[in-house]
Structures are given as structure tokens and as C-alpha cells.
Amino acid sequence: MSPLVFANNAPTLAERCKDAAGIALIALLLGIPMIGLTTADQGGSLQVLTRWPLLGAFVAAAFCGRLALRYGLDMLKQRRQTRDREAAARPGKRGVRSIRILELTGWLAFGIALVLPILFSDNRYVVDTATTVLIYVMLGWGLNVVVGLAGLLDLGHAAFYAVGAYAYALLSTQFGWGFWTALPVAGLTAAVFGLALGWPSLRLRGDYLAIVTLGFGEIIRVVLTNWTDLSGGPNGISSIPRPTFFGLPFVPSSDTGTFASFFGLEFSPMHRIIFLYYVILLLSLLTNVLVKRLRRLPIGRAWEAMREDEIACKALGMNITNVKLSAFALGAMLGGVAGVFFAARQGFISPESFTFNESAIILAIVVLGGMGSQLGVVLASVVLVLLPELGRDFAEYRMLLFGAAMILIMVWRPGGILSHREPTLRHQPAGEQA
Amino acid sequence: MMLQLSGVHAHYGHIHALRGIDLSVQVGEVVTLIGANGAGKSTLLMSLFGQPRVSAGRIVFDNEDITRLPTHVIARRDISLVPEGRRIFPRMTVLENLQMGAVMADPDNLHVDLKRMYALFPILEERLEQRAGTLSGGEQQMLAIARALMARPKLLLLDEPSLGLAPLYIKKIFQTIRELNEDHGMTILLIEQNAHHALRAAHRGYVMQHGQITMTGTGRDLLASAEVRAAYLEGGHAAA
Ligand SMILES: Nc1ncnc2c1ncn2[C@@H]1O[C@H](COP(=O)(O)OP(=O)(O)O)[C@@H](O)[C@H]1O
Ligand SMILES: [Mg+2]
Numbered sequence: 200m201s202p203l204v205f206a207n208n209a210p211t212l213a214e215r216c217k218d219a220a221g222i223a224l225i226a227l228l229l230g231i232p233m234i235g236l237t238t239a240d241q242g243g244s245l246q247v248l249t250r251w252p253l254l255g256a257f258v259a260a261a262f263c264g265r266l267a268l269r270y271g272l273d274m275l276k277q278r279r280q281t282r283d284r285e286a287a288a289r290p291g292k293r294g295v296r297s298i299r300i301l302e303l304t305g306w307l308a309f310g311i312a313l314v315l316p317i318l319f320s321d322n323r324y325v326v327d328t329a330t331t332v333l334i335y336v337m338l339g340w341g342l343n344v345v346v347g348l349a350g351l352l353d354l355g356h357a358a359f360y361a362v363g364a365y366a367y368a369l370l371s372t373q374f375g376w377g378f379w380t381a382l383p384v385a386g387l388t389a390a391v392f393g394l395a396l397g398w399p400s401l402r403l404r405g406d407y408l409a410i411v412t413l414g415f416g417e418i419i420r421v422v423l424t425n426w427t428d429l430s431g432g433p434n435g436i437s438s439i440p441r442p443t444f445f446g447l448p449f450v451p452s453s454d455t456g457t458f459a460s461f462f463g464l465e466f467s468p469m470h471r472i473i474f475l476y477y478v479i480l481l482l483s484l485l486t487n488v489l490v491k492r493l494r495r496l497p498i499g500r501a502w503e504a505m506r507e508d509e510i511a512c513k514a515l516g517m518n519i520t521n522v523k524l525s526a527f528a529l530g531a532m533l534g535g536v537a538g539v540f541f542a543a544r545q546g547f548i549s550p551e552s553f554t555f556n557e558s559a560i561i562l563a564i565v566v567l568g569g570m571g572s573q574l575g576v577v578l579a580s581v582v583l584v585l586l587p588e589l590g591r592d593f594a595e596y597r598m599l600l601f602g603a604a605m606i607l608i609m610v611w612r613p614g615g616i617l618s619h620r621e622p623t624l625r626h627q628p629a630g631e632q633a
Numbered sequence: 634m635m636l637q638l639s640g641v642h643a644h645y646g647h648i649h650a651l652r653g654i655d656l657s658v659q660v661g662e663v664v665t666l667i668g669a670n671g672a673g674k675s676t677l678l679m680s681l682f683g684q685p686r687v688s689a690g691r692i693v694f695d696n697e698d699i700t701r702l703p704t705h706v707i708a709r710r711d712i713s714l715v716p717e718g719r720r721i722f723p724r725m726t727v728l729e730n731l732q733m734g735a736v737m738a739d740p741d742n743l744h745v746d747l748k749r750m751y752a753l754f755p756i757l758e759e760r761l762e763q764r765a766g767t768l769s770g771g772e773q774q775m776l777a778i779a780r781a782l783m784a785r786p787k788l789l790l791l792d793e794p795s796l797g798l799a800p801l802y803i804k805k806i807f808q809t810i811r812e813l814n815e816d817h818g819m820t821i822l823l824i825e826q827n828a829h830h831a832l833r834a835a836h837r838g839y840v841m842q843h844g845q846i847t848m849t850g851t852g853r854d855l856l857a858s859a860e861v862r863a864a865y866l867e868g869g870h871a872a873a
Contacts, residue, residue, distance in 0.1 A: 507722035
């Protein structure tokens, strides 16, 4: 209760000024060497000059900026609190309406995803970008199980993405396995790696776990880079076979028939692009259904309860080891499946594609989307893939734009774009069995 | 005999938190354990669940030696804990919290057990779809007790259920304890700093100091004892 009480006593003007003065002091200390003093070349020798007015302006800017920022944040916080309190007071109506809207949005997104390649059947760029979005959706949903539901901070999700991709690349190039047969095997391989990460880190939580997973991600990447015999080292693996349409390849001509010849179509490279799009759409829909189902089963509720309070879970008789490992394994498997698709789509993979940067983006998608929210992950994936694309015109400012957008989202919605959590269980009217 | 601890020791690193505890709870009893902050009361409860593991001594529950069993296995016996600080699942709804209490129970009983909880705590039924974290402190404590009861325990362990609650809620909690014991035959081990209320509600009591039991007797005798009055009631009473 204490944070609420504290927040109700809004800071007085004097307190605000004191806070801002502190920041101004830091600005002054930093500013003296950086702004206040400068050097100039005068007649061959270096002279130290002072720029006090500029420094003064800098300190004043820091003071006013801090005042404005603090004030803005306080206002935001207060508004949010009033809203929360009102919502808590009458939970019924608003909840039901917002769930309706979310459901509608979900179906709308599904509809758009379904017809998108038909509408843009001659625009390779659009379909390609949409495919990328879907890969991230799939990765986000996988990580969402670990981070959003089970509350285990995982900074190395790209490792499982890499395991899936390399598993498929090796199975297909070395042993001639097809896409659909390799898919479950690669997924299971990634799950085993998930257990390998989960087992030693069972006792860790929060930041400690984050560091271990970060290290795990790097280990996988470094092994792939250096174990040249297995993975081709930094050169990666190329000529990975593309998925076929029930055995019909997407090529201009072939002895055994091609997709185009079988259906009496004229060959077009777009066929493969669109086919790939539908493959990842199918995979991600399956993922969505699976995760949604699991959330309503005891195991899913156990993940969420573990996120909320591990000790309470133990006291209720849950075997935390199994709960944790199952979350790691499932998240890893989904990441692995996304990796298989990635390898098949690119036809070439190297350790470059599985850096920490990738893990960070996937985590950002989960956090920005609103931890645990399936639809939130979709929206965040769209934002995070499209922003850098739209930002291409800004060249080197692109990443700056990207960062600023992330900060804005977190200030505007600290719980993520969709922080609404749908209950896994509804109260049933009397008489009915739950 | 429902629960018997004999010569139980427990350590946190080099802190010797329990120093040879002997304590027993008979079937149908309400037993309270009182003592100052840091005496080791919570440690004693948690050590029943193997957190921390006892370093010496024996714990027998319902004629079974549970001293070395894994935590989740102990928790699946007919013993339920309402931990210190309630530890409800704040972002899950009240209904989901209740259901988590029954994760290990027979799902066929869920509906009947929910009904029993609504009868015990009508306020919970009104808040079923509300996030548990938005309940008031007293409501959260009721939820924590109800969640523990969902597992149909024979022995209920309560760790300072009245801590930080408004007087009205404290009354309600102790009323519930009495009701559970008298009407439903529940055996209860109650840890409290609120010695006045606890000793009045209990058949027997133990006083704990620095990891040791220093006194034991009926609730009435302890209430009357000069030592207990001086240490836990005068002043303590006024605050409660
Ligand atoms: N997790 C822990 N790690 C180390 N020391 C602990 C831990 N929990 C409790 N202690 C110590 O054990 C002693 C008993 O604590 P506790 O059982 O919580 O007392 P009480 O519940 O009676 O207030 C205290 O000295 C406390 O500092
Ligand atoms: Mg305690």
C-alpha cells in the first residue's frame, strides 16, 4: 500500500525544484570540462578559452528540462492511477468490452494476414517483409512462453533459433532430409537445448538468470563460428534446399515436374515467395493455437503462477523443476521451428544471423507487446520490423528513431502495447460444472 | 497425533535459526506459536516443508516421517500453508488463485470446494474476476486462506494472518479460525505476534525465543502468565 500513499502526496514545488537543482548540479559538473572550457588554436599555440554563458544556458536547460519531465511523468502516473482505481472499482463492463475489441482485432489481423499475399501478389517487397514479420511473431510467441508466462528472463533466445536453423541446414544438406520431416526433429533438438539451458539455471531468477541465458546465447554463437567442420564456421552453410509443395519444387523447369507445370501456371518466382509466406503463417497459427490451449491447461496456469510467486507455488505442491523446464523446452522448440523456416527461406545461414542483437529484438517484441499477450506480440513485431524499414530514408538516424520509438512506447504504456491479461478461466453461472 | 517435531534444528548458512524444537499438534487442536520478530517462527513453519531443510531432528506428520521429503511432495500431503505476507498471485484473478490452490486436488471437487469458500468468505464470490493484487489487504488474506483450504488439508498452517490488517479484518480472521476448527474440525497451527488474540483462540500455545521454545501451556494459562504478559501483551495489546 505504501507506494499508493506515497504517490498521493504529490511533490511540492520546493521538492520539484530541489530535484531539478540536483540534476542541474550534475550538468554543471559535467559541463565545466565539456562545455565551459574549450581550446582554440591561436597563433600556433593552444589556448584554453572559457564559455560561461553557454555553460549557463546548458545548466538552465537541464534544470527546466528536468522540471518539465518530472512534472509530465507525475501527471501521467496520476492519470493512470485514477484510471486503475476506477477500473478496479467496477471490473465488469470495461473488461468485457475491451476483450471484445481485442478479439475483433485478432480476427481482423488474421483476415489481413490471410489475404495479404493475394492483394500484393506482384509485390515481392511487401510479401517478403510480411514474412519477416511473421518469423518475429513466431519467435515472439515462443519467447513469450518463457518470459511472458513463466516470468523467466531469457536474453539468449536467438540460440534456439540458431539451433533450429543449423539442425535443418545440416539434416537437409548432409542427409537429404526434406523440410517437413526435418521440422519436428529440429524443433525437438532445440527443445533439448532448452532443457540444457534450463537445468543448470533452475535456481536462478531475474537478473542472474538473464546473465546465464545471455552467456548461453553467446556460447552457441561462438561454437557455431569456430566449429568449422560442423557448421562451416563464419562462412556458414549455403545451398540449403527450399521447401517444396508436396514434392513439387518452385523452379523454372525440372524432370519430375514443378509447381508451375503441375498446376499449368507460368513460372514466377513469386510463387515461392507466397508459398513461404503461407508456410510461416501456418506455423505461427499452429503456435498460437498451441500456446493458447496450454495457457488454459494446468501447466499454463502453473507457468503464470510461478511467474507471480515461486514460493507459493511450492507450498501448493507444484514441482517447480518440471514447470520451469517445460517452459524452457516449449519456448526453445518454437524458436527452433522458426529457425528451420528461416534457414529454408534464406537458403544460407551463418552465425551472423544469431547474434545477441537478435535475442534483444525478440525480447523487445515480447516486452513491448505486453508480457504474455499474444496479440501484443503481433503488434510489436509489426512495429519493430516496419520501423527500421520505414526509417530507411533516414539512413544513419534509423536506429535512433527505433530507440526513441521504443522509449516512447514504454513511457506511454509501461505494461506494453497490450497489457490486458485475459483470465484463463471464467466464472460460470451457478449449476454449471467449470 | 497430527504433527510432531522432535529436536529440530535448522540453519541459514551459519545462522542457527532453530535450536532443538519440540512441538506437537493433536488432531482437532488449535495451537499457537507466539514470539518476537526474528524468533524463528516462520523458519519453523517453512522447515516443515523442507525450506530450509532441518539439520537435525525429526518431523512426523500424520504418522509419516516427512523430514527428508522434497518440498512439493510434502505440500501434496494433507497439509496447507498460508505463508507470511500472503503470497497470493497478484496478476491472476481471484478465481484463478482459488483454482491454483486445488492444482493437486481432484478436479471433480473443484466446484463444491469453491462453493464452500464462498460460504466462508462471501466477499470473494463478489470479486471472482478481479485481479487478486487489487484486493484490499484483508481480502487478500482471506483469499490466501481460501486458496490453502482448496487443497482440503487436515492441518492448516497460518503464518501471521493478522499482520498489517485493520481491526475489523483481524476480527474476521480470528472468527474464521474458530469457525474452521469448531464447525469443520480443522486442526490449525497458528503463528502470531498478536499474542492476545492468538492465545484466546488457541487450545494450547508455545512461546518461542531465539530459536527455542521457552514456554508452553494452555492458551488460558499463557494468557495469565506474568512473563507472557510482560513480554508480549502489555504494550503489544495496546497496539493490537
Ligand atoms: N532466508 C533467510 N536467510 C538467512 N537468514 C534468515 C532467512 N530467513 C530468516 N532468517 C533469519 O532467521 C531468523 C528467524 O527468522 P524468522 O523465522 O523469519 O523469524 P520470525 O518469523 O519469528 O519473525 C532471523 O534471525 C532471520 O534473520
Ligand atoms: Mg515471520
